[in-house]
Amino acid sequence: MKMGIAEALRKAIHDEMTRDENVFCIGEDIGITGGFGGAFTVTLGLEKDFRDRIIDTPISETGIFGAACGAALMGMRPIADVQYGDFLLCAMDQIVNQIAKLRYMSGGKLKMPVVMRAPVGVTGRGSQHAQNLEPYFLCCPGIKIVAPATAYDAAGLLRAAVRDDDPVLIFEHKLLYGSKGPRQESGTFDVTSEIPEEDYVVPIGKGVVRRAGSDCTIVASLLMMHFSLAAARMLEEEGISCEVLDPRTLWPLDIELITGSVRKTGRLVIAEESPKQGGLGAEIGMQVSERIPDYLLAPITRVAAPNTPAPFSPVMERFYVPQPERIRDEVKSLIAES
Amino acid sequence: MDKETAISELGDSRIIDMYRRMVIIREFEERIRYLFLEGKMPGTIHQYIGMEACAVGVCSALEVNDVIGSTHRPNGHALAMGIPMKDIVAELYGKANGVCRGKGGAMHIGDLERGMIPAIAIVGANMPVVLGAALAFKLRKEPRVAVSFFGDGASNEGAFHEALNMAAVYRVPAVFVCENNQYGASTSIKLTTAIEHISDRAACYGMRGDLADGMDVLDVYAHAREALHTARSGKGPTLLELLTYRFCGHSRRDPSNYQPEEEKKRWKKKDSIARFRSLMLERGIITKEKLDVLKKEVEDSISEAIEYARHCPDPDPEDTYNDLYVGMEVPK
Numbered sequence: 001m002k003m004g005i006a007e008a009l010r011k012a013i014h015d016e017m018t019r020d021e022n023v024f025c026i027g028e029d030i031g032i033t034g035g036f037g038g039a040f041t042v043t044l045g046l047e048k049d050f051r052d053r054i055i056d057t058p059i060s061e062t063g064i065f066g067a068a069c070g071a072a073l074m075g076m077r078p079i080a081d082v083q084y085g086d087f088l089l090c091a092m093d094q095i096v097n098q099i100a101k102l103r104y105m106s107g108g109k110l111k112m113p114v115v116m117r118a119p120v121g122v123t124g125r126g127s128q129h130a131q132n133l134e135p136y137f138l139c140c141p142g143i144k145i146v147a148p149a150t151a152y153d154a155a156g157l158l159r160a161a162v163r164d165d166d167p168v169l170i171f172e173h174k175l176l177y178g179s180k181g182p183r184q185e186s187g188t189f190d191v192t193s194e195i196p197e198e199d200y201v202v203p204i205g206k207g208v209v210r211r212a213g214s215d216c217t218i219v220a221s222l223l224m225m226h227f228s229l230a231a232a233r234m235l236e237e238e239g240i241s242c243e244v245l246d247p248r249t250l251w252p253l254d255i256e257l258i259t260g261s262v263r264k265t266g267r268l269v270i271a272e273e274s275p276k277q278g279g280l281g282a283e284i285g286m287q288v289s290e291r292i293p294d295y296l297l298a299p300i301t302r303v304a305a306p307n308t309p310a311p312f313s314p315v316m317e318r319f320y321v322p323q324p325e326r327i328r329d330e331v332k333s334l335i336a337e338s
Numbered sequence: 339m340d341k342e343t344a345i346s347e348l349g350d351s352r353i354i355d356m357y358r359r360m361v362i363i364r365e366f367e368e369r370i371r372y373l374f375l376e377g378k379m380p381g382t383i384h385q386y387i388g389m390e391a392c393a394v395g396v397c398s399a400l401e402v403n404d405v406i407g408s409t410h411r412p413n414g415h416a417l418a419m420g421i422p423m424k425d426i427v428a429e430l431y432g433k434a435n436g437v438c439r440g441k442g443g444a445m446h447i448g449d450l451e452r453g454m455i456p457a458i459a460i461v462g463a464n465m466p467v468v469l470g471a472a473l474a475f476k477l478r479k480e481p482r483v484a485v486s487f488f489g490d491g492a493s494n495e496g497a498f499h500e501a502l503n504m505a506a507v508y509r510v511p512a513v514f515v516c517e518n519n520q521y522g523a524s525t526s527i528k529l530t531t532a533i534e535h536i537s538d539r540a541a542c543y544g545m546r547g548d549l550a551d552g553m554d555v556l557d558v559y560a561h562a563r564e565a566l567h568t569a570r571s572g573k574g575p576t577l578l579e580l581l582t583y584r585f586c587g588h589s590r591r592d593p594s595n596y597q598p599e600e601e602k603k604r605w606k607k608k609d610s611i612a613r614f615r616s617l618m619l620e621r622g623i624i625t626k627e628k629l630d631v632l633k634k635e636v637e638d639s640i641s642e643a644i645e646y647a648r649h650c651p652d653p654d655p656e657d658t659y660n661d662l663y664v665g666m667e668v669p670k
Contacts, residue, residue, distance in 0.1 A: 024477060052477065058507065063500035066466020067473055070484070073455060074405070074474035093497070097460050098467060105446045106456045107439030108661030142662055165664035205666070252669045 003195045004178020008151035009042045009117075011195065012158040013079060017050050020077060023162055024053035026064055027081030027117075031056050039083035040119055040172075041179045061090035065116070069098045072114045077162055084129045085118035085171065089136075099167045100142030114167045115158070121174040121223060122273060122321050123185060127309035132222075132274035134250055137169055138283055144204055145250040147171040147221040151178070152193035153248055156202030164204060171250075173222040189226055207254035209261070213243035216331045217261040219284055220271040221247055224322065228271050231327035240335060250280060258284065259292050266297030267334050271327050276304035298338035303330045344560040348398075350623045354632075356398050356555055357618060360390040360611050361636050363414045366423060367586070369640050370413070370430065375591065380432055381444050386414030388585030391610035392517045393418035395550075395558025395580075396485060399566055405453045405471055406485045407464030412447040412457035415487055419454045421447070423640060427647035434653040441661060461522075462488060462495030465514060469501045472510035472575070483511045483569045491522025493536045502577060506545040511569040513562065516579045517552060523588045524596045537579035545575055552582030553608040556617075583608075 003011065017023045029036050030043040031054035037044025047054040057064050061082060068078035082088055088095065095116065103110045122130045137145055144166055148154035154172065161168035176191045210225060211232050220228040225246045232242035243261050247254055262268045268288055270281035281302035289300060303322045310320055345353065367385045374383050386393065397406065397418035408415040416426055421437060429436030430444055437449050438456060448456035455471070458464040468486035475482040492498055493516055505512050516536050520527050533539070540547025546568060550561035558580055565576035583605035587594040618624045624632075659668045 055473075055508075058500070058503055060500035060504060062497050063466050063469065063504045066463070066497065066501065067470035067504065070407075070455075070467035070470020070472070071474040071477075072470070073450065073467070074471045076474045076477065078470075093460055093463055094466060098458060098463060102456060102458075103664070104662045105438060105442045106448070106450070106661075107436070107441045109438075110450060110456070111664055141668070144663075166666075252666060255669075 001195055001197070002192050003151050004192050005148065005151045005154045005172060006041050006177040006179045008155040008193065008195050009158055009172070010044065010046065012155035013043065014046060014049065015199065016159060016162045017046070017053060022075060023077045023079065024055060025079045025081060026055040026057060026068055028057055028059055028083055030054055030081055036183055038081055039183070040174065040177045041181065041183045042117070043081070061087050062094055065091035065094035065099065068114045068116070069094055069102070069112065072112050073102070073110060077113045077115070079115040079117060079162065081117045083119070085120040085133045086128050086131050088116070088118050088133055095143070096140050100140050104142060111165045112167050113165050115161045116167065116169045118169065118171055119174050120171050122305070122310045122317060123174045123187070124312070124314065124317065126312040130310040132272070134171060135274055135279045138251060138280060142167065144168045144252065145171065146204060146248060147250055148248060149176065149222050149225040149246050150191050150193050151195060153202050155195055156200055157204065157248065159199070160201040160204050163201070168204065171222065175223055189223070191226070202248065205249050205252045205254060207245055207247040207249065207257040209243060209257070210246050211242065211244040213241035213265065215241045215265055215335060216267040216269060217243045217245060217258070217265045218269045218271060218327065218331065219245045219247060219258055221250065222273065224271040224273050227322065227324045228327055230324035231331065234324065234328045235331055238332070240331060242331060253284065253287065255287050255291070259288055262288055263292055263295045266295055267338065268296070268300045269303060269327065269330050269334065270300070271303045271322055272305070273321060274305055275307045276302055277307045279304055298334045301330055301334060303327050339560040339563050341556045341560055344556050344563070348559070352398070353618065353623055356394050357614055358632055358636065359394045359418055360555065360614065361633060362423070363390045363393065363417050364611055365636050366417060366640055367413060369644065371586070373644070379430055381430070382590050383444055384411040384589045385586045386411055388605070389414060389517055389519060389552065389582045391555035391558050392515070392552045392580045392582050393487070395555040396487070396515055396562040399559050399562040400453070400485070401483070403453070403480070404483045404485065404566070405450070405455060406487060407455045407468040407471070408448060408457035408487050409461070409464065409489060410445040410457065410459035412445065415457070416447045416454060419452050421449050421452050421454060423643035424646045427643045428650045431647050431650070432652070433647060433650035434657070435650040439661065440653045462492035462497040464488065465492070465497050465501035468512055469505045469510060472505065472512035473508060476508065476510050481570055483513060483566050485513045485515060487515050487517060489522065490516060490518040490520065490527045490531070490536060493539065494530055502543045502545060505575040506543040509572065509574040511572070512575040513565040513569055514575060514577045515562070516577065517582055518579055519582050519584045521584065521588065521597070524592070526596070535579060537577055540577035545577055548576055548578045550578065550580050552580030553605070553610045553613070555610055555614055
């Protein structure tokens, strides 16, 4: 059946809650009858089948993630949800000091099967509902980070996350959800996929080649992956062949996939929606240059947002978010120089 | 439950066992302090001297499958929960055989196998975690209670507010035990909190609040028993405040010069161990001779634990890479 990301996630959560009664959801506005089903409709209607296990909370992010942590220690498999990824920062102590570290600090005696879901993306809301928080967690050992760009991957990665015994943070993009009704986003991208009825997982830690090519590798996730595909199509018309990789998991990175591609193309561009400073591109770029310096025909470069918070004005926002044309131009200049 | 009922419910042998645990905590902490000041122990220490009645009173009232969450000052809770002394000392030395295999240290002692979540050293942060444990018990309809220990300082953290409010809303089987030792590090509670009793805050959450003498182990036991029973029978959580005092510094070499001499003297008169000993002797629960034997046994067991821990192997430095994830190696 064809589904968008929001629907695919909903189905996957429903399947997991049916399969395992230790799975429960906890978050703000997730199961209110007549409400939203979370800020982007992912949990809409699930309370009808699982009233006890769809837990609506006060606006208390520390409470939500602390409760998820404690419940996981007792053998439950919580799916904790924030309305906007930005609110993860309110729960940072529970996520970074407890969820990420308790297993390690116990000498490996504990398990922390917590799933955390967080919408990201610069989407006309100013600076505090628009951050791409991936870099904040890339420097946090103990958490796995996934970022599905298609509905198929969203459902498969969610299932994998629920079944994983380690904490997994899922970044979902507001413009890719395909949320319907009053919670629909403007400027959304259609990333509907055929979602099989039967059970499947997308393994954590495995990236995928979205488009094969020979001149330049572009690594990008979420919205930037779709922009990179658009850039690659433009470049094809100019005779430049790009390989677009979607890491799908940001930690642990599928670095073999990336180095394998760069060995072939000799060039690497990382496209990211967050500011360039301390970002995903810095991490991927360094890992590649440490591993295969001799294969690089050109310096590794990044297409990223400016090192500022996200501005509100649509004019500035369009400037802020790397557009397909910027990715295209970066690849072109890289090829011209090498 | 009043004290007399507690005494008859407990019986002589459990009372003596509680006393033994309090003496273990006191003597253990004194010896650890000595080792630390000698420079033979790495890291830092936050000690429980003076507060023994709190941990022992509450933990003696638990049922076998209940769990506790603790703080940066975890030794009293760990010993009251029966975590072997040798495993604690080995952890303090950072040894491979430590209760957390050398990865936790002095502020993270705990073992869930024995009902103690490894201690969480961020002030107030175990409260939402304990709320979650209690939520799990409620979802699975298990007759278990989760107990959070925290200090007076933690009551001014946001985590306190979020955890208590949610615990009350969901009526989870939890007990939140505030060990009010009058100081957050060096700062008097009078400078940071305008109300007299932290337990009064329970009313703000629609939660049961209660106050007990944290220098009287039987009073603590009686009040904890009631709070645990209330939680276990589905009647919701309690914020239980225990009035207590530290007979030691906040940490490391702190001489606690901020505690006025008069105040120290006043609290010393309430020393829970001395009071408990007098009560046991008065009521013929134990003889003076047996008390001497008990003290000697405790001292010997501590010496043995220290001797054991000193001779434990250090971890392999490469063990740093183990125990982070369940299903994968640490990416290098």
